[in-house]
Amino acid sequence: MAEVPEPTHRRRSHAGTRDLERYAGLFAERTTVMRSSAMRDLMAITARPEVISLAGGLPDTSTFPPQSFAAQMTRIAQESAAEALQYGPTEGFEETKDCILEVMGAEGMLPDPDDIIVTTGGQQGIDLVTKTLVDPSDVVICEAPTYPGAVPVFCSYQADVVQVECDEDGMDVDVLEQLLGELRSEGRRPKFIYSVPSFQNPAGVTMSFERRQRLVELARANEILVVEDNPYGLLRYGGEPMPPLYQLDGGDFVIYIGTFSKILSPGIRLGWTVAPPPVLEKIGLGKQATDLCTSTLTQYFVREYFAERRWQHYIDDLVEIYRERRDIMIEALRNHFPAEATWTEPDGGLFIWATLPDYIDTSDLLAKALRADVAFVPGQAAYVDGRGRHSMRLNFSGVTAEEIREGVRRIGEVISEQVELYGTLTGEHRVPEPAQEEKPNVVPFRKAEGA
Amino acid sequence: MKVAVLKGGRSLERGVSLRSGARVEDALERLGHELLPIDVGSDLVKRLVAEGPDVAFVAMHGIGGEDGTVQELLEILGIPFTGPSAAACARCMDKVQAKDAIDEAGLPTPDWFAFNQTAFREFGAADALGRLEQTLGFPLVVKPSRGGSSLGVKFARSPGEVPQALVSAFSYDDRVLLERFVDGRELAVSILGDKPLPVVEAILLEGDRYDFEARYEIGRTRFACPAELSSEEERAVTEAALDTYRALGCSGFARIDLILNDEGPWLLEANAIPGLTDTSLLPQAAESAGLSFEALVERILDLALTPQGVS
Numbered sequence: 001m002a003e004v005p006e007p008t009h010r011r012r013s014h015a016g017t018r019d020l021e022r023y024a025g026l027f028a029e030r031t032t033v034m035r036s037s038a039m040r041d042l043m044a045i046t047a048r049p050e051v052i053s054l055a056g057g058l059p060d061t062s063t064f065p066p067q068s069f070a071a072q073m074t075r076i077a078q079e080s081a082a083e084a085l086q087y088g089p090t091e092g093f094e095e096t097k098d099c100i101l102e103v104m105g106a107e108g109m110l111p112d113p114d115d116i117i118v119t120t121g122g123q124q125g126i127d128l129v130t131k132t133l134v135d136p137s138d139v140v141i142c143e144a145p146t147y148p149g150a151v152p153v154f155c156s157y158q159a160d161v162v163q164v165e166c167d168e169d170g171m172d173v174d175v176l177e178q179l180l181g182e183l184r185s186e187g188r189r190p191k192f193i194y195s196v197p198s199f200q201n202p203a204g205v206t207m208s209f210e211r212r213q214r215l216v217e218l219a220r221a222n223e224i225l226v227v228e229d230n231p232y233g234l235l236r237y238g239g240e241p242m243p244p245l246y247q248l249d250g251g252d253f254v255i256y257i258g259t260f261s262k263i264l265s266p267g268i269r270l271g272w273t274v275a276p277p278p279v280l281e282k283i284g285l286g287k288q289a290t291d292l293c294t295s296t297l298t299q300y301f302v303r304e305y306f307a308e309r310r311w312q313h314y315i316d317d318l319v320e321i322y323r324e325r326r327d328i329m330i331e332a333l334r335n336h337f338p339a340e341a342t343w344t345e346p347d348g349g350l351f352i353w354a355t356l357p358d359y360i361d362t363s364d365l366l367a368k369a370l371r372a373d374v375a376f377v378p379g380q381a382a383y384v385d386g387r388g389r390h391s392m393r394l395n396f397s398g399v400t401a402e403e404i405r406e407g408v409r410r411i412g413e414v415i416s417e418q419v420e421l422y423g424t425l426t427g428e429h430r431v432p433e434p435a436q437e438e439k440p441n442v443v444p445f446r447k448a449e450g451a
Numbered sequence: 452m453k454v455a456v457l458k459g460g461r462s463l464e465r466g467v468s469l470r471s472g473a474r475v476e477d478a479l480e481r482l483g484h485e486l487l488p489i490d491v492g493s494d495l496v497k498r499l500v501a502e503g504p505d506v507a508f509v510a511m512h513g514i515g516g517e518d519g520t521v522q523e524l525l526e527i528l529g530i531p532f533t534g535p536s537a538a539a540c541a542r543c544m545d546k547v548q549a550k551d552a553i554d555e556a557g558l559p560t561p562d563w564f565a566f567n568q569t570a571f572r573e574f575g576a577a578d579a580l581g582r583l584e585q586t587l588g589f590p591l592v593v594k595p596s597r598g599g600s601s602l603g604v605k606f607a608r609s610p611g612e613v614p615q616a617l618v619s620a621f622s623y624d625d626r627v628l629l630e631r632f633v634d635g636r637e638l639a640v641s642i643l644g645d646k647p648l649p650v651v652e653a654i655l656l657e658g659d660r661y662d663f664e665a666r667y668e669i670g671r672t673r674f675a676c677p678a679e680l681s682s683e684e685e686r687a688v689t690e691a692a693l694d695t696y697r698a699l700g701c702s703g704f705a706r707i708d709l710i711l712n713d714e715g716p717w718l719l720e721a722n723a724i725p726g727l728t729d730t731s732l733l734p735q736a737a738e739s740a741g742l743s744f745e746a747l748v749e750r751i752l753d754l755a756l757t758p759q760g761v762s
Contacts, residue, residue, distance in 0.1 A: 045465050359615040361622075364603055367463055368622040418618050421568065425577045425614035 030136075030158050046375040052407035055375040057201065057350060058398035059262050063317060072304040080300060088296040090288050092118025092272070096299045099306040100272050103258065106312065107233050109247045111256070111274045117284055118294045122231055122259035122271035126153050128290070129192070129227055129255055129273065132282045134159045139183060139190040143171045145353070145382030145391070147201045147229065150194060154384075161384045162190075168344070170197055170207025173214045180222055192225040192255070197245055199232040199349025202382045202393035206347055209242060216245055219253040225279075229257045232349035234315050237323035239347035252276060260302060262350070263315050268298035322350070325396040329404045336412030338419050343394075350397040353379075355390055356415060359422050362392045365414060374410040452484050454752070455504035455530075457521060459490035462513030463602055463623070471727035472510040478748040479508070491516065499528055506755050507532040508748075509724060514597055517724045518544035533755040535723045539700040543723035547596045547628055549699060553718050556698035558691060560718045561710075562587055563630040565596065568621055577614075584610055587631040594630065595623035606632070635712030638678060640692035641725060641736040643704050643747070644754050647689040648736035652678035674732065676739040684711065691716040703754045706733055 046053045076084050097113045104111060119125045126149075134140060136158035142150065144163030154161045164176045176193070183190060195215070197207035207215070219226045228245040246256040251274065259271035275283060287293075305311060329352055333343050343354035356362065362378040369375060379391030392411075396404055422428075456479065458472025459465050469490075476488055487504050489495065491511060499507070507530050511517060519541035525532040535543065542548050547565040554560055564583045570576035584591065593616035595603045603623035605616035613629075620627040637655075641648045652675040680688065692707040695718050699705070706725035710717045725733040737747040 045461070045463065048461065359618055361615075361619050364619040364622040367602065370463065418622070421571065421621060422614055422618050424571050424575075425580075425617055427577055 030156055045370050048373075051370065051373045051375055052399065052403045052410070053375045054394045054396070054399060054404070054407045054411075055377045056395050056398045058395070059266060059318070059350070060321060060398055061265055061267070063321060064265065064314070068305075068308070068310075072301055072308075075304055076297070076300045084297050084300040086296060088293045088299065090117070090284055090293050092116070092294055093296075093299050093303070095303045096270075097272075099302050099311075100258065102306065102311075103234070103260075103263070104256075104274075107230075107241070107244055107247070109244055109256070111246070111251060115251065115274050115277065115280055117273050117275075117280060117287065118299065119271045119273055119287065120291060120294050121261060121266070121269045122229065122257050123149060123153075124287070124290070125257035125259075125271055125273040126150055126194075126227070126229065128283045128286045129257070129275075130154060130157045130159065131286045131290075132279065133191045133225070139188055140192060140194060141176065141179065141190050142194040143196070143200065143203075145202050145379060145388055146194065147196055148377065148381040148393075150229075151382075151384055154194075159191075163383060163385065163387075166200070166203055166205055168205055170200065170205050170211055171195055171215070173211045173218065176215070177218060180218065180224070184222075189222075190224055192227050193219065194227045194229065195245070196229045196231075198230055198242060199235065199346050199351075201232070201349065202351050202377065202379075203353040204344040204346030204349055204351045205353075206239065206242060212242065212245055212248055216249040216254065219249070224253070226254045227257065228254050231257075231259045231262045234263055235319060235322060235350070236348040237319060237326055237346075246274065255279065263318070264302070264305065264311070268301060269295060270298050270302055322397050325399070325401060325404060326352070328401050329394065329396040329408060332405050332408035333412075336409045338412070338416050340419055341415065350395055352394045352396065354392050354394060355379075356392070357419065357422070358390050360415065360418050361389050363389065365392075365418065368414045368418070369411055372410045372414055374407045376411060452506065452752075453487060453502070453504045454479050454484045455487040455489055455499060455502065455507045456510055457489050457491050457495075457507055457516065458510045460492075460511050460513075460515045460521075462511070462515050462517075463598070464513035467726055467728060468510060468512045468516065470729070471512065471731070474727055474729070474744070475508055475510050475748055478745045482745055482749055491521065495521075496524060496528070499525075499530060504530060506530065506752060508752065508755075509534050510727060512724055512726065514544070517722075518597065531755050533751045534703045535699075535701040535705055539702065539705075540723040542699050543701070543705065543721040544597050545626075546594060546720050547626060549721055550628070552698050553695055556694060558694055558698065558718050559715065561631040561633045563628045565626060565628040567626040571617075580613060581610070583629060584613065587629060590632045592630045592632050593617055593620045594628050595620045596626035596628055598623045633710045633712065633717045635710040635717070636678075637708075638688060638711055638716075639706055639708050639732045639736075640689055641704065641706045641733040642692060642696050642701070643737065643750060645693075647693060648733070649677035649739040650680060650685060650688055651676040651732045651736050651739075653732075674735055676732075676735045680711075688716050691718060695721060704733065704751060 045051065046055055096118050097116050100116055101113060119128065130153050134157045137160050139162055140154050140159040141162050141164060143166050146163060162179065164179060165172050197212060199206055215226060226245055230244055233244065246254045256274040257271065260268060273283060326346065330345055340357045341354055343352050346352060363380055366376065366378050377393040379388030380386065382388050456472050456476050458468050460468065476486055479486055487502050489498055507525055509516060509521060509532050511521060515521065517540060519537035522532060522537035522540050526537055542552055550560050550563055566576055590606050590608045593605045593607055603620045605619050607613045607616045617627060637653045639651045654673045654675060656673055688711060691709065695707050696705055699721050701721065706722040708719045710719060725731060727734055734744055734747060
């Protein structure tokens with residue numbers, strides 16, 4: 001037998017600049033809008049152990065009982081190894097859909113199981129819906145700010161993204177209605193409106209009942225789809241439960257995206273999309289092309305996990321933990337952020353959105369914060385048009401109480417320094433005062449931000 | 452040869468440095484050297500002493516790795532290293548020091564004023580802003596004194612924009628400079644040993660000039676290498692760059708950034724450890740001179756072991 005030569009090098013050589021130019025000519029048009037960013041480079045530093053990162057968006061998986069995980073995986077290995085290691089149906093297993101029906105039922109939704117497709121995380125749902133509906137330069141409407149992870153998806157399909165301002169009651173539906181009118185007069189029909197109505201990422205705000213109804217009515221009247229992304233609906237720490245848009249609409253014009261990431265594990269990459277049958281069929285074809293099917297193994301895991309009938313208790317546990325962390329973060333913000341800052345006080349989810357005076361650029365502030373070993377997400381990441389420069393997203397779910405207190409204290413300190421510096425530069429000599437306990441209702445979005 | 456590759460560290464340019472380092476490691480491996488990759492941290496000296504490398508390849512950018520700190524340690528440990536000496540690095544890193552040296556050497560650099568935070572916080576320097584704005588005119592450029600990759604560099608188009616630009620620049624360093632904006636072609640001359648490499652011109656395809664994002668993204672900036680220059684222009688530019696290299700006491704390599712307009716070349720700054728990533732200018736210039744990345748890395752090592760910079 002001929003001997004296979006040893007590979008001479010462990011790693012392939014990186015491309016030279018001429019190679020890069022050669023490849024540049026091969027890149028698809030859409031890659032020019034797929035950008036890495038300076039921010040991502042700065043984020044390389046947040047990986048250092050001494051940095052307290054409030055920049056993440058991670059659920060706390062350390063609370064999941066390892067012995068329960070071990071028992072479930074053992075059961076799968078002993079009873080269904082061959083099936084669990086095999087391909088599965090593109091739309092997902094019926095048993096997975098039963099689990100999904102339970103989760104959606106907990107928020108008052110009762111979809112037809114045939115309208116559900118199991119996806120590789122909720123993120124794939126966003127991708128598949130956009131792939132199915134959007135041609136280059138089609139309009140996609142989303143909130144301002146919007147989920148930072150949705151922006152690259154819309155951009156990679158070359159959508160013309162239009163963002164509609166949010167306030168403490170979620171997307172401003174008056175502005176949306178006006179926008180729809182303007183687009184109609186230009187002869188443009190938006191393909192869909194993307195919204196995270198409950199405990200929004202990044203703003204933490206929840207859309208009011210009245211706005212939910214109007215949004216659904218607008219969608220129906222204009223025959224536009226709404227894509228409701230609801231990863232956090234069950235992580236509610238206060239306020240009244242709100243009906244999902246899907247429930248209000250009955251599933252005619254609302255496409256629903258759900259996920260197990262925040263209520264069980266993001267590592268299993270399991271989500272789902274519910275859509276009207278003709279749309280679902282196209283989404284299914286798109287998924288077939290992308291990855292044939294969602295991981296069979298993790299679908300088996302979810303099936304076993306739900307069979308234990310403890311999934312709601314686990315969410316209850318998470319809610320207790322996250323509520324406490326949210327409260328600690330709000331208290332820390334009151335103690336350490338200067339009076340010029342405002343922030344949202346979310347009733348659920350994982351994030352608080354803080355807005356600083358308009359002379360502070362949070363991307364630059366991040367550099368200073370990193371020198372103090374603390375990180376956040378600059379608000380710009382949640383906009384496609386350069387807005388959000390004075391805001392930041394803070395995560396409280398993936399960090400301990402002590403990290404939250406110390407992290408917010410450090411950020412507050414660097415902000416206060418900049419506030420004071422600006423005061424001396426403009427001759428206003430302001431000495432920053434900490435925000436007061438009795439501070440009137442916190443206003444989530446300042447006027448300057450919406451200009 | 453056992454080569455320690457120093458990369459990463461704590462600076463804001465950690466990400467760029469890790470990319471430079473990875474690329475250098477690839478090349479060294481292919482050249483058959485023994486590799487000692489070090490993500491620089493508090494155990495740096497201990498590791499260097501324990502491993503005893505023949506030479507250190509410094510692939511660090513920004514504060515800590517490019518400002519002479521690491522170089523100073525290497526000098527103390529007696530380990531030869533790539534790039535300029537500790538003293539030269541310190542001069543290049545600090546734009547105010549560098550501009551002082553360039554100016555003293557009689558080389559043209561745009562007018563500037565430098566301030567530290569204390570001047571504003573304690574001595575009311577804000578009251579002098581109006582006067583210096585008059586001298587420099589608008590738009591003017593506000594830069595952190597130490598920092599690379601255009602981080603924190605802002606343009607102020609009117610007096611009202613100056614305080615905000617200063618707040619941004621002070622996020623990166625305690626000293627900032629305000630500089631007269633000189634419009635013209637953006638050129639970079641990399642120098643290897645005592646030889647200038649072909650001049651690179653950065654042509655921004657979209658957006659504002661000097662944009663950090665644009666520098667590291669394929670497709671937003673086009674680089675012409677060699678730049679289209681008349682032989683007269685080319686001579687003026689490379690001579691100015693070499694003079695700057697000497698004035699700053701550089702050896703090994705460095706990259707000199709300048710603006711060329713009708714008045715001639717205007718020296719902006721020197722980078723003691725220019726980027727070595729896929730999109731960086733030094734490797735592009737070397738390639739244009741017929742040096743592959745491996746050959747460039749080998750040459751840089753040679754220069755570290757037998758210093759022969761222009762003196």
